[in-house]
Amino acid sequence: MISKYCRKSTVSILAGLLIVAAPSAEAGGSLAGSKGDVRYPITIPTGTVGGCGKAYAAYIAAPGHSAFAATPIVPATEYFICGGWINASSQKAAEEQALKSCQASKSKYKVTVAGACSIAASK
Incomplete structure (x- = not known):
């Protein structure tokens, strides 16, 4: 009993x-759905062509350490270049790879007026 x-x-x-x-x-x-450490606001301009919107969405959806790098979005500037890296071994590694990706895009498109690439967000 x-x-x-x-x-x-x-x-x-x-x-x-x-x-x-x-x-x-x-x-x-999982880090999926998290914006992580946002260093400056990320607003993909309406009418932007290219993969930056998709890259940012992939960054948000990624379950692992990821980063999103971009050039500053300034109204007087025509160009917006970005780069991202998802599911890296660490946050630092993701940031390094995202910066390299953004700089490679600048070189590929030969854009000099877009400003410098910097980490916009990482997790």
Whole structure:
């Protein structure tokens, strides 16, 4: 009879612990959906052609360490160049690769009036 009551209370205690532990287990998991460390606001201008909008969306959706680099968006400047890197081994590695990607895009398109590439956001 005593074991019957102990079993019920043990199940209740374990259920309570599971409810408390579930949110903390989720916090250490995926970075998907997170904007991460935003260094300056990222607004993809309307009518922008190219893959910057898709690259930023992929950065947000990425579950691992990722970064998004871009040139400043200035109204007087015609060009906006970006680069990204998703699911790197660390945040620092993602930032380095995103900067390289942005600079490679500037070189590929031979754009000199877009400004310097910098990390806009990383996680």
